Amino acid sequence: MVIKEGTGTPGHSAPVHTSPHSLDDLRAGRLAGLKRLDLSCGLKEFPREIFELADTLEVLNLSGNALQQLPDDLHRLTRLRVLFASDNLFTDLPESIGQCLALQIVGFKANQISHVPAQALPPRLRWLILTDNRIQRLPEALGDCQALQKLMLAGNQLQKLPSSLARCEQLELVRIAANQLTQLPSWLLELPSLAWLAYAGNPLCTEPAQPAVRQIPWQQLHVQQQLGEGASGVIQQAHWHSPHQAEKAVAIKLYKGSVTSDGSPLNEMAACIAAGNHANLIGIEGQILDHPQGQSGLVMQLIAPSFANLAGPPSLESCTRDIYPAAMRLSLSVVLRIAHGIASVTAHLHACGMTHGDLYGHNILWQADGTCLLGDFGAASFHPAAAYGHALERIETRAFGILLGELLNRCEEDASQLTALRQLQARCVQPAVNERPALRDIEPLLRF
Template identity: 40%
Template sequence: MTFCSSDIPIDSLQELKRVVELAKLDVPLPISFPLDDVHTLNLSNCGLSTLPIGFEKAFPQLSILFLSNNQFQQVPEVIGKCPHLQMVAFKSNQLTTIHPEALQSQLRWLILTDNQISTIPETIGRCTRLQKCMLSGNQIQTLPDAMAHCTNLELIRLASNQLKEPPMVLLRLPKLAWMALSDNPFLHSVLEAHADLKGLRTLEDLEESNDAAILGQGASGITRQYEYQGQKVAVKTYNTDIRVTSDGLPEEERRIHCAAAALDCSALIRVLGQTVRGSLVMELLQDFRAIGDPPSFDSCSRDVYSNDSLVHALTTEQAMTIVSALLQTLAALHEQGICHGDFYGHNILVCATDLNQVRLSDFGAAFFYEKGSSCGTFLERIELRAFAIFVKEVNTRLKEGESPLLRALVARCRKEEPSSENNFDRVYIWWKQTQLTDIAKEFGLGIDETVVEEKEAN
C-alpha cells in the first residue's frame, strides 16, 4: 500500500510540514508526502524535542539527519525506523536516554556529544555497520558487552565521561584506530602525574593581544600570530574553563604539547615557552599544508585525498622520510604514555617547498595513559592501526607507484602478536633494520637479519 499525505493524522501532517519549513527544503507547493528525493535534513537549532508521527514514512530515503542544539531528552524510537538513515547527530541536546529501538544496523555515524547520557542500550550490538561514534561529554560509567558486535567501529570519542575502568570491550575491537578517552576517572591519576610544567620557560616580554591575527580557533582554544624577538611565532590560548569538547580536555592537550616538546622529535611542533597568562608559544609553520582532508559523509571515518593533495607530489624517498619521522615520533610519544588519538592525514602537515619536512599537529584528542598496563598495550595497538592506515593511504597514491617497503611496513603494523609484543618501539626497530637491509642489497652487501630479532627480544 502506497503511503500518502492523507494517511497521516492532521496534527502530524502539520508538524511534518513544519519540519520541511524548518529544514528550509526547496519542495513544490502544496507539500505532498512522501518526499522521496530528500536525503539530508538539517534541523539543528530548531527548538525541537520530538519528531512527528509518520516521520520515517514522510522521508523514506533519508540518510543524514542533523538534530543538534535542540531539546530532545531521548533519542527517539523513530530514528531506528528510517531504513536508510546512516548518520544522525544529536549534539548538545538534553539527552538522558537512548530508546533501545533507535539503534539499528543501518547506522554508520552516531553523534551524541555533550548530553547527559549515562547508559548505552545493549541494542548497540545491532549496529554492526557503525564506523564512527561520538560520545564525549556525557555521564557514561560503563559500556555494554554488546559493543563487541560493533566490529566495523573505527573511531570513537569518549572523553569527559565517568568511566571508572578502561573500556576493554572497545579496546579489543578489530578495526578501532582512533580513540579519545581524556578526562575519565580511570585516567585522572595519570593526568595528575603530568601536572608539573615547571621546566617551561615563561616569555615575560611577549604581551598577548586580542588584536593579533588569528591563525585558527576551535573548541579547545584560539591561536594567534605574534612576533617575538624578530621571529614570527604562533601563540595558543587554551579554553581551560571548558570541560566538554568533541575530542578531549583542553588542559590535557596543553600538558601533552609541553611533554611532547621535550622529546626533541623533528616531526613535533616546537614549543618555545609560555606567556605570563599561560598560553603556549610555538614555532610558526609557514608553507605547511595538511597531507589529507578530513573525512566526508561518504568516507565517514577515512580521510579524503583530493587531486591537488601534496601526497600525489611525493616521491618514494620523500614518503619514506616522512613515514620514518612519524614512526619515530609515535614511538617516542607512546614510550611516555601519550596516545595521539587522532592520527590522520589531515593532522599531518608537510612543507610545500620541502616535502621532506613533516609535522604532526592537533593534540586535541590526545591523552596520557598508564604505560605498561593492559589498557596501554591495547591503546598502542589501536594507534598502530591508525598509522598503518595512513601509510597505506600515502603508499597507494605515490606518483612513482607503490613501494614494496612501505607495503611491508603496513603488514608489520598489522601483525597479530600473541601477547604485548607488537608496539611502536618494536615496529620502529624492525623498520630501521629493514631499510638498512634494503640499502645493503642495493650495494651487494649482506646484513645479518637476525639482529632485529635479537634487539626486539630485548
C-alpha cells in the same frame, strides 16, 4: 609565516557549515527536489513541509534550533541517510529515528539527552554523535549495529560502556573522553578495527606530573591577526617582547572551556606540554600567564607558509577516511620521509606515556620534500596504567598503518618496489591487536 591547525572537527563530529535554507522557501515549495536541507531558525516544532521532500531528501540538518521532539512518522523520509540535530533541547534520543531504514549518520551533539532508548537506533547506523549530553548509560542494543564505525560520546556521564559493543567489529573511532569511566574494558582494547581512541578526562586517567614549562606573561604578547580556529581554541599571530631576548614572532593558542568532540581543551593543552620536543612536533615556547579573561593558552613556534595539511578530514561519505587531492602523487622518498617522521614522533609520544588518538593525514602538516609535523592533540590521552600501554599503542599502530596505506596508494613507484612496505602496512592493520608491531620498532624500518 603562519601556524596551521588540524581541521578534524567538521569531518569527525559535525555537519559542514552551509548557508541555512529559508523556512519561507520550504513552505512556499521553492525547495522541491532538494537532497540536503539546512534549517536553523529557532524552530520549536518539526516543519511538516519537510515531508514534501521525501522523494529526494538525503541529508537533514536541524542543528541550532529549540526542538524537543521529532515526528513519529519520520520514517516517511525514506531516502534520509544523515540527520543532524545538534544544539537543540532534546532530553531523549527520539525513537522515531530507529524506524528510518536508510539512516546511517545521526548527530545530536550539545542537547540535554539523558535517555537513549534501544528503539532509537537505526539498523544501518555507521556514525553516532552524542557528544556533550547527560547520558549515564547506553542500551545493549547498540552492539546490534554491526555497521557502526564511529562512536562519539565525549562529555557525558557514562560509568561504563555496553559490553555488546564487542560485536561491532567495524568500529574504528571511539570518543569517550570526559565521562565517568573507571576502567577501559578489555573487549574495547581488542576490537579488530579500532584505530582512533580518546578517553582523557575520566576517573580512570591520572595525568603525570607536568614538566616544567616557561611562563610567559600576557603583557609580553602583542596580538596580531587570527590564523585559525578549531573546536578547542583560537590561534593568533603575535609578537613576543621579552626583556631577556629580541622580539620574536610567535603564535598563541587560547583554549576554549567547552567540551569538544574529542574531549577537554585543557587536557589537550596538558598533552601538548607533556609531549616535549621532537623534530616532528610544533615547538612550545611556553604557557600564557595572567590572561585578562583568565583563559589558558600556549605560545608556539610559527610554521613556514610552505607547510600544508596532508589531507582533508573525512567526509559524510568516507566516514573514517581522510580525503586526499585526486591528483596527488608522491615519490617513494617523500613517502618514506613522511612515514618515518610520523612513526618517529608517535613512538616519542608513546615513550612519554600517551597516545595521540587522532593520527590522521588531516592532522599532519607537510612540505613537498616530505618534511612533516604532527599537530592537533585534542584526542591525546595519557596511559591510565602501564598495563594498558601495550594495547593502546598497538591500537595507534593500526592508525599509522592506515596512513601508510594511503601514502603508498599515491606513490609513483612501481608496485614491485613497494612490496616490503606493503607487507609492513599489512602487519600494522592486522585484526589481532597484540600482534601488530610497536611504532618504536617500525621507525628504523622506514629510514631513508
